[in-house]
Amino acid sequence: MTRRLVITGLGATTPIGGDVPTLWQNALVGTPGASTLENDWVERFSLPVSFAATVEVEPADVLARPETKRMDRSTQFGMVASREAWKDAGLDEADVDPDRLAVAYGTGVGGVWTLLDSWDTLKEKGPRRVMPMTVPMLMPNGSAGALSMEFGARAAARTAVSACASGTEALDIAIRQLTAGEADVVIAGGAEAAIHPVCLAAFSSMQALSRRNDDPAAASRPYDVDRDGFVMGEGAGTLIVETEEHAAARGAKIYAVLAGSGVTSDAHHITAPDPEASGAARALRRALDSADASVDEVTHINAHATSTPVGDRPEYAALRSTFGDHVDDLAVSATKSQTGHLLGAAGAVESVLTVLALHERRAPVTINLDNQDPDMPLDVVTGEPRALPPGDQVALCNSFGFGGHNAVVAFRNA
Known part of the structure; x- marks a missing residue:
């Protein structure tokens, strides 16, 4: 890479924290985010799974009512997280050239x-009752478009729709x-709101x-023999x-360096990972x-580390083939065990x-x-957060x- 890229702002809304400080503190102590769903549709449809990890703070408690009516729930999440990140980066007080500001935002479902x-409304009440904003709200690029307008980003507003790899x-x-x-x-980031009976x-x-x-x-048990x-x-x-x-010109604080990335495709199966993990290993390299x-x-x-019986093994194979014996020295965190x-x-x-x-030198x-x-x-971090060593290092x-x-x-410490 010819230009050094840095992370200057962070934002999040999750099942274990409605903002980054809360998310981080809960991730360090090991807070489970999953609970039994109280929605009446769970019993109505006799769903075989009656729990999920819902956000700790509802977007309606943060956003204005007119905003929630114009945005799908997934976009609402993206707006909450991005406003926090924008403010955290000090960009709310900075003069940013709109033509040099871009959005890159992902979603798996939209x-x-x-x-x-809207389909229910059409069936029950007819076409005249379907909201005019339905299409812009359901589009997978809805979050990227809404964020570009919110922050005046005119360089680009792009959307990654790559299932569970979208945010990365x-x-x-x-x-x-x-x-x-x-x-x-x-x-940059990703949003998802797919805790729906169909999903x-x-x-x-x-x-x-x-x-x-x-x-x-x-329920979420990455690497455990009883994961299901x-x-x-x-x-x-x-x-x-x-x-x-x-970032330096405006005196911004820097959390870490975004040092590199790897994107590949298995070309193997529409849902199952390649058991040989060659694509994952190539992405790592x-x-x-x-x-x-x-x-x-x-x-x-x-x-x-999703906690699926077939999913965790190929990732381990990819790590072992990439790092060799050094894989035994890596502090591995599987935070889906907390967030879902x-x-x-x-x-x-x-x-x-x-x-x-990297910034705090502690692995959740x-x-x-x-x-x-x-x-x-693997050397999985359990019980207490793991202190990371001093000096220059990389985390993936x-x-x-x-x-x-x-x-x-790949991130480097700043």
Whole structure:
């Protein structure tokens, strides 16, 4: 990379915190975000899974009512997280050239609530009652468009739709825009609001979700021999990415350096990861190569680690083939054990946590790992946060999505 890129602002709304400080503190102590759903549709549709990880703070408690009526729930999450990140970066008081400001925002599903609610309205009340704003609210690029208008970003407003790799791939887009000289600042991240009866029923039919209805808090169990599926989550994460020159010129604080990224495709199966993990391994190596980093420089990984029986193993295989024996020295955090799986927002929120791990020199904990699978002998951080060593180092955030999408981002300490 010819231009050094830095992270200057962070924002998030998640099941374990409605802002970044709360998210971080809860991630350090190991706070379960999953709970039994109280929606009447759970019983009405006899859903086999009756729990999920819903956001701690409802967007309606933060946004003005006219805003919530014009935005799908997923876009509402993105707006909450991005306003926090914008303010955190000090950009609310800075003079940013709109033609040099871009948005790169991801989602896996988009406005599913708007789409299906509108379908119900059409069936029950007819076409004249369908909202005029339905299409812009259900579009997967709705968040990117809304954020571009909110912050006046005219360089570009791009959307990554790569299933569970979307939020991470948005950071790859940001890197490409900034290194190409097309922008000085990018608002990057991802949002998802897919805790809907159709989504829960569909993922349940695939046998992808945990069935621990009696103990939701302990349902997400990455690397545990008793893992039985992921926990659906929701929320958003936003990172402000700037060229170092732009950040220095305005005296911005710097959390970390966005050093590189790697994006590949399995071309194997529409849902199942490649058991050989060759695509994931190539993404890891590309991220390291673009960051000009050696495997020995990496000290921490925020793993994709969804807690599915078939998903965790290929990621371990990719890590082992990439890092060799050094994989035993990596402090691995599987934070979906706390937040649940935020789908298209997962990589963005987990990148926020990875940046903070470098900045604070502490790796957050993995919960519910009572009996680690002996076939995946990683050094998983449990119990208490792990102190990261002093000096220069690299941390990675992994995301792998349906469709065979692999995305990895590499951060250096600032």
